[in-house]
Amino acid sequence: MPIYLYWGEDDFEIDRAVVQLQQQILNPDWQQFNYHKLPGDRKETILEGLNQVMTPVFGMGERLVWLAETNLCQQCSDDLLIELQRTLPVVPDTSHLLLTTSKKPDSRLKVTKLIKEYAQVKEFTLIPPWETDRLITKVKETAQTKAVPLTSKAIELLADSVGNNTRQLCNELDKLSLYYQDHHQPLDQKATAYAPASLSTPCLGEAEIASLVICNTQNSIKLAEAIIAGKTATALGLISDLINLNEPPLKIVATLVAKFRTWLVIKLMEETGNRDNKLIAEAAEIGNPFRVKYLQREIATLSSQQLITALPLLLDLEYSLKKGANSLATLQTKIIELCCLF
Template sequence: MPIYVYWGEDDFAIEKAVSALSDRVLDPLWTSFNYTSFLPDRDDAVIQALNQAMTPSFGAGGRLVWLVNTTLCQHCPDNVLAELTRTLPVIPENSFLLLTSRNKPDERLKATKTLKQFATEFREFPLIPPWKTELLVQAVNQAAQSLGVKLTPKAVELIAESVGNDTRLLYNEMEKLRLYGAGNNQPLDVAIITKLIRNTTQNSLQLAAAIRTGDTAKALTTLNDLMNASEPGLRIVATLIGQFRTWLWVKIMMESGERNPDAIAKAAEVGNPKRIYFLQQEVKSLSVQQLISILPLLLELEVSLKQGYSDIATMQTKVIELCQVSRRN
């Protein structure tokens, strides 16, 4: 019963996983006979995919049936559930059923429970939160290792800052570095990275820093740069909420008298306790009340954007308001 369920917002990572599964399952000479994909616009996509998965593979290799962007784990009619329950336990060992979706499976649905029961792999591919810098650095190191690119530690940090959580951009830039460094055993340093990788990070973390210091002019300039770079408003707000929540926890722990960086890191969900010192310096000038006042404003902004209000006008107004809160004594 080789059943694979992939979901998450990291489209590129899912594409890589699908490609790896295809390479493992399909024989290139028999792919046209043994590979079928079903788009969600077909009403009978799930039923057809299950029927196809029951068909023995032709020639060499296995069979791969892919339900692309399926909503099966969000909504499953009774007739489809009945077919799913009947078919999954008896899918041939050489037939692979793959389901992908951007949305998280609804754990309450019987369809989701059935898939989890029989799935060989039930895996999420989330985007790394932009404020989780240690995870971004780890992702750069993993990409560099997989492509054989040698980097200095500072170069790794610069790449993480430059590409953020855009996995597709990370691998595109890493491929460029691989070609540049071919035949060179020396790690690529910051000077080379600066020349080869465009730093698009007038990023959301810089916007958070400008709001934290109450620098309205810098905050608005950074916001305009982000919008000109087509950064989605909701993604910007998600980063701001995450960063200010981290700052708030650090400040609360400081004022409670906690001095252990490990304890503060655990409470603030910061992966690297060494970052706590720098976070403490960043929130020195702010009170707990100021940080508490900022979060509802960010949540209001998130709601406004979800209701369809103009990104740039709504965000400019709210950024000015946020900077005013940070400047209060």
């Protein structure tokens, strides 16, 4: 079908999918006549987009109309719904209508049901930061597509460093690819820089990842570990480093919340006498049950009450940041309070 709905918070992956769609559909020589990007949050531009998609192609190739960041799947007037009902079933095969939004479509709405009936729907959601196994798999797959050979430890460190930031992952791998070509690839292979690595190909290791990659997420995880160890000075130093690296304060808090939540679930199941690592991993949303023992060692000296008390402090921290409080001062104050708990 020539209608597409791309939704999700991973705007980098959505942008890449849009570029791929453009390359498939548009003739570069006629793109300025057959490509239209319009705001998708206003009735008049949505109607303009529907009119454009029904317009015959000019010259060669096909037509692409993109309604960016549309709110159609959240709200839609009755007259606009009628227009969509009239247009979507008869969109010409040579015209393509693309709808993108960061918000999850409301499946209860008539307009969402209508769009899903005629559209190819693709979801581009971010991997939750606590699902480390999925993050590691994502790094491994992306590194393979970019022909950057990494050791298993390097893959884990890179996953910890970039978290679920797909844009940063691709940028870091591009940087690592250039480094690899200059330092490890034989001269007779440099012409085919992106050929798949053989078994004898040297791999980039932890030391190279640590020296070349901005480890914002890794530092956030170290921050959580410093907090439960009661190391106030270390925690404050990590906060300063993260802010200096332009790490978004709310992302720091999200990483802390995810880590403390995982620890709390594990500790509560321990205290209730549950020793089945598979059940604990399922409850804590950990993909690999073997990681449970490692996480249990991290919180061996803690009580569930300490972890329970920490979560409201993190919630208050998030609320203060969203209300516009000074980022560094607020983070420092709350980090000191959290360290005092442990």
